[in-house]
Amino acid sequence: MKRLETNDETITRRKIGIAEYAVVTDETVLVTSGLGSCLGIILYDQRNSVSGLIHVMLPSVDHARDTTPAKFVDTGLPLLIDEMVEAGADANRLRAWIVGGSEMLQFNSTGESIGSRNIAMAEQLLEELGIRLVDADIGGNHGRSLRFDPAEETVSIRTADDSIQQI
Template sequence: MDEKLTVGIADMKMVKGEGTLITYALGSCIGICLYDPAVRLAAMVHIMLPLNMEAGRKTPMKYADTGIRETLRQMEAQGALRGRITAKIAGGAKMFEVGGNGLLGAIGQRNIESVHMVLKKEGIRLLREEVGGTVARTLLFDAANGQGRIRSYGKPEVIL
């Protein structure tokens, strides 16, 4: 039976060989799926914000920069090799109209840009993305084959 692990907000889970990682309610947040096909190691991190601006924060998975780096470190500790790891991402929607030039309304776009920057800096190839828009997403990621699926209310399922 396929094990399903739920990844919460500001959380990361990893599974090797068999199993599905799932996260819900990706609005402006981004779900990042990292995968090493040689060892069939899958990880998913659900980030909320683009950058960790304070040293010593206790929730590195909340931020794109520290969340991705910590996930890569833990994957390498489980036998993944940086050169084989690929990424797929979903989320970064604009969920609310915010008046003025406030940064709150643009948090989804800022998350997308930060994730792109960190993946590039860490040498991780981004294979696919389903980002932006105005709808929340549920993201599933299969460790057996590295396939992602996205479900959104009133829309057909998207293969990632």
């Protein structure tokens, strides 16, 4: 974790890499970069102050040689939820944001990109699990980085052209 000094405040920041996740129970800012076709999925239980972020690469572990759970939407999202509940979150109070899923790589014969398949899997699982999707910045053909600040309950997204937006 990294500590940043800003206007008399110290903010703790935690960086999550590809196929990694983090769960925090304080106001630690969660960040990840390199979201092309990958997704950054943020979950948050405001009442219990539990935040989680996972950086997934692929929609499903099916047919994969490397079965690292955090690498896939279908295994990573349930893993993140379990870890958050263990840290004190109420699964019924979780809210979600999704960032990424750009149209960058096409691997299957139907022409569906990895990004669009990641988005579809994440949306399907969130719906099945009854987790409300607050907002999303998905698709397109550009890379993104994200920053989730639980104290402000904001997701800031920086695109490859250095524009910044909040969702």
